Structure formats: C-alpha cells, structure tokens
Amino acid sequence: xxxxxxxxxxxxxxxxxxxxPNRYINRLSGGNGQGKSSILDSIEWxxxxxxxxxxxxxxxxxxxxxxxxxMGNGETVDVTLLRTFHEGSSKTAGRLEILVAPGKDxxxxxxxxxxxxxxxxxxxxLLSQIGFDPLEFMQMKPDQxxxxxxxxxxxSLDLDELDASIKTAYDERTPxxxxxxxxxxxxxxxxxxxxxxxxxIDEAALLKQLTxxxxxxxxxxxxxxxxxxxxxxxxxxxxxxxxxxxxxxxxEKKIKGYKSEIEQxxxxxxxTKKTVNAWKPLEQKRDAPALAExxxxxxxINGAIDRSNTKKRIGAELETARAAWKVKDDAVKExxxxxxxxIGQAEYPIPGLGFGDEExxxxxxxxxxxxxxxxxxxxxxxxxxxxxxxxxxxxxxxxLLDDEGLQIIADLAMEHEYQVWIEVVDTSGGVxxxxxDGEVKAVNxxxxxKPPAKPKxxxxxxxxxxxx
Numbered sequence: 276x277x278x279x280x281x282x283x284x285x286x287x288x289x290x291x292x293x294x295x296p297n298r299y300i301n302r303l304s305g306g307n308g309q310g311k312s313s314i315l316d317s318i319e320w321x322x323x324x325x326x327x328x329x330x331x332x333x334x335x336x337x338x339x340x341x342x343x344x345x346m347g348n349g350e351t352v353d354v355t356l357l358r359t360f361h362e363g364s365s366k367t368a369g370r371l372e373i374l375v376a377p378g379k380d381x382x383x384x385x386x387x388x389x390x391x392x393x394x395x396x397x398x399x400x401l402l403s404q405i406g407f408d409p410l411e412f413m414q415m416k417p418d419q420x421x422x423x424x425x426x427x428x429x430x431s432l433d434l435d436e437l438d439a440s441i442k443t444a445y446d447e448r449t450p451x452x453x454x455x456x457x458x459x460x461x462x463x464x465x466x467x468x469x470x471x472x473x474x475x476i477d478e479a480a481l482l483k484q485l486t487x488x489x490x491x492x493x494x495x496x497x498x499x500x501x502x503x504x505x506x507x508x509x510x511x512x513x514x515x516x517x518x519x520x521x522x523x524x525x526x527e528k529k530i531k532g533y534k535s536e537i538e539q540x541x542x543x544x545x546x547t548k549k550t551v552n553a554w555k556p557l558e559q560k561r562d563a564p565a566l567a568e569x570x571x572x573x574x575x576i577n578g579a580i581d582r583s584n585t586k587k588r589i590g591a592e593l594e595t596a597r598a599a600w601k602v603k604d605d606a607v608k609e610x611x612x613x614x615x616x617x618i619g620q621a622e623y624p625i626p627g628l629g630f631g632d633e634e635x636x637x638x639x640x641x642x643x644x645x646x647x648x649x650x651x652x653x654x655x656x657x658x659x660x661x662x663x664x665x666x667x668x669x670x671x672x673x674x675l676l677d678d679e680g681l682q683i684i685a686d687l688a689m690e691h692e693y694q695v696w697i698e699v700v701d702t703s704g705g706v707x708x709x710x711x712d713g714e715v716k717a718v719n720x721x722x723x724x725k726p727p728a729k730p731k732x733x734x735x736x737x738x739x740x741x742x743x
Contacts, residue, residue, distance in 0.1 A: 276665050277694035278318070279352055280345040285337040286360075287313035287329070290713035299688040300681075302673065302697045302707030310713040311698045315669045317342045318696065321358045321371070322667060328368050334713070338362040340369075346665070353379040409654035409684075410672050417634035420642060424635050427624065427660055432617040441610035448603035455596040458589050465586040468579050475580050476573035485570055488561040495560060502554070509547050512540055624660030625653055651680045652687065659691045666693045673699040 281294045288310035294301075303311040320328050321344050333340040340360040345352040353376050360369035375381035412420060425434055519537060523530050618630055627638045635642040637653060645653070658668055668688075670676070676684070676697070688695045699706060709717035 276346050276348055276353065277667055278344055279347045279350065280343075281314070281318070282343040282345075283314070283317045283341065285334040285340040286317050286332060286342055287334060288713045289313045289317070289334065292710075292713070292715060294708055294715060296694065296696070298694065300685050300695055300697070300707075302699050303710055304699050304701040304703075304706040304708065305710035305716075306702045307700060310710045312671065313713070314710070315671060315696060315698055317358075318344065318667070318669060320368075321356045322665065330367060332360050332367075332369070333362055352376060354381040408670055409651065409658050409668070410670055410675055412654040412657060413650050417641065417643065420635045421630065421633050424628065424657060425618070425630065427657060428628070429617045429620070432613065434614060434617060437610055437614055437617075441607055441614070444603045444606035444610065448600055448607060451596055451600040451603060455593060455600055458593040458596055462586055462589045462593055465582045465589070467583040467586060471576065471579055471583060475577045478570065478573050478577060481566065481570045481573055485563065485566045488563045488566055492560050492563055495557060498557065505547070505551070509544065509551070512544055512547075516540060516544075625656040628653065647677075648679045648683055651676070652683045655684055655687050659687065659693055666691070667696070668693055669696040669698075671698050673697040 277298070278296055281296060282292065283289050284291045288308065290310075292310070292314065294314075303314055305311050316329075320332070321342050339362065342356075342358045344356040346354040346356065355372075355374040357372040357374070358369050359372075373381055412423065415423070422435075516537065519533050519540075523533055629636040629639070631641065637645045637649065642650065642653070655668070659666070670684075676699075681697075684695055684697075687693065697707075701709075704717045705719055707719055708715055709719070
C-alpha cells in the first residue's frame, strides 16, 4: 500500500498542496524554508504516529490545518487518513480519522490514533511498522544499527526481551557472588582444632568450684594467721617470764610482787598450751591453680566449638549462596545460548549482512567501512524489509545522495514496489515537485527506469553546445 494522493493545507510552511505522486520516486525540490520538509513531516505525522508533531503544526496566522493521505495498492483508494489541527485545541496531535473503503483492510493504521506518551529512541522510530529513512540509519551509531538490524532479522525470538531477562539475571547474580565470596572468606578464616568434644564443657560449674575453692582457701589462710598470732602471743609471754625471772634475781625487792604475776602467767600459759594442744589439724589446701587452668582449657575448647558451629552455619549459607548464584548463572548462560541460536538463524534483508560485537557487519567488515553506495543500498533494503504493509519511505537529506545513490534507491524502489519521497534543495524548478512558498509551482515527471535526472546547469549547457 502506498500514497495515491497527498493533500495538505495550512500545515507549517504549506498553504495548499495537492500531489498525485509517482509510483516509485518522488523528489520534492525548492529552496530552503519553502515547505519541502513540511510535506515529509505531514506524511510522517499521519502514517507513523503523533509523537513528533511540533507544538505549532498550523501555519502562522491560520486557525486550522489539515492533512489528507489517500492510500491504495494501485490507482484506487483503499484507506483515507485525515489528521486535523485546530488553533487553541488542547490536543497537540490533533484528530486522526481513518476511513476504510468497503471490503478493504485498514487495520495497520489503527494503532496511529493515540499520541505516544514519551519520545522513543531513534532505532524504535526507524523500526515502526510504517516509515523508514535509510540516511538516518546510515548516520546512527554502530550499536544502534546493530539493534535495528537484529530486531528486523531475528523473527523467532524477542531479543530485546531476552536481553532484558539476561541483564536481570546478571544483575541478580552479581550480589549473590559477592555474598558467596564474603561467606567463603569468613568460613576460611575460622580455625577449628581436631578432636573437639561433641558438647561444650560446663564453665559455670567449674567457675563455681573455683569460687568455692578460693573462699575455702581464704578461710584457712585467715585461720592460719589467727593461730600464728596466738602462737606468737604465747611465745611473747614465755619470753616475758624469762625477763621477770631475770629481774627477780636482780631485784629481790620486787620478788613478792612478781610472784603472783608469775603464777597467773604460768596458769595462762598452761591454759593456752592445752588449747593449742587440743586444736585439730587444719585441712589441706585445695588446688585452686589447677582449677583455674582447667577453666582456661574449658574456655579454649568451648571457643573452638563455637567457631566450629559458626563455620558450619556459614558453610550452609555459602552452599545456599552458591546454589542461588548458579541458578542465575545458568539463566544468563541459557539466555546467551538462545540469543546466539536466534542470531544464527537470522534472515537478513540483503546478502553479506551479519552481526559483530554490538555492530553491523557487511561482507565481514564493519558497516561504516563499506562504500557510500553500499551503505545506501543496505540501509534502504533494511528499511524495505522492516515495513511490510505500507510501502512508503522518505528521505529528508536528499542532498547527501549522488547519482549513484539515487540510482540505487530507484532500483530498489522498483524491485520492492516502494514509493520513496526525497527532499532536495534545488531552485531550478526542473526537478520533481517544485515547492515554493508552501505551494506546488511545477511538476516534472520522474523517470522510473533510470536515475532521476538532475537539472542542467549553465556550464552543462555550454558544454553540450560545444560538443553536439
């Protein structure tokens, strides 16, 4: 299906345009700012979607703008698309009507009714069901060209969805690997001696025994100190007896006074000796250092058991983390396998095309290393492969096309039954549909079986006269 008739009024630079286009090549010529781009924009706004419509689509000073595309497979009209804009309306995209002739199919245009919520990426724009500018594809970055061709050529699988699932699995796998490495480091850092008992030693019981032993030993020590004091006191009294006796001998005058004291002291000494002799032997001191050492060993063993239990727990967590990582790793590998398999089964729009590392290859070399003519041929073929229902293509920067490029596009248009609209800057009035001040001023028939002719310059005419 192609454009049978194009009509527009008061759209951007256009006043009133009515064009019955050629079957294959349609060049829009004229100076800058005369309305050529306005025609291509009108076609794109109506065929593709409304997301790129400017905020002021209506010609300055007018209240309403209209675009009408009559679509068909031959000379008859199967579907008519009407897009209308009203000054002051809140609907920037205007209103789109789709009129389908009885017995005809216009379903491919139904998705054009709604305005896109947000702008799409360039490759998504090029991949729309309708509309493709091959020169835009040529100017894209290698990774963008790669994704456009991949989505066109690989029909068996949604590679964008697959890439998203691979990225999700990869992103989920990364923290799991970090967690596993952390747990593995913790696991390896714990040193556990061999031959540990199955159960931990009762430190509290040992501590209780140690406390009781200490208190017991302290009581004995206090009793020893007390008894030593008593013994010293007895010794001092005995010494005092000796002193008194010496004084008696020296001081007979004091004998009487001291006798009674001696008798009493002797009695005290005897009493004390009886008391001392009656004492029961002290119990042997308990081995507190041995208990302390036993407690120390118990704490060492229990610490090792704690480390062993911690290592077992971390080991279990490590195994869980490794298993979770493997699930995601398997998902990544399976996604990559499916992607390679799908790419291996790709159906390319032209022989020689292939995929490299995030780039398009042509005859085994990066696409941008191909000749200008080859790149035009490949880009145009890709666009014609991308759009299967509406065979309309437009090129904004037609000035970039030389004679060879124009011939390539003309040949492909005839081969694939495509209608191509090309914007060129030419003020001679002798090329295609000549646009001036928003109106068609001249219509020049475009040959269909040879390259579209360029206007003759004064220099060319002089040369022809000199060489008849």
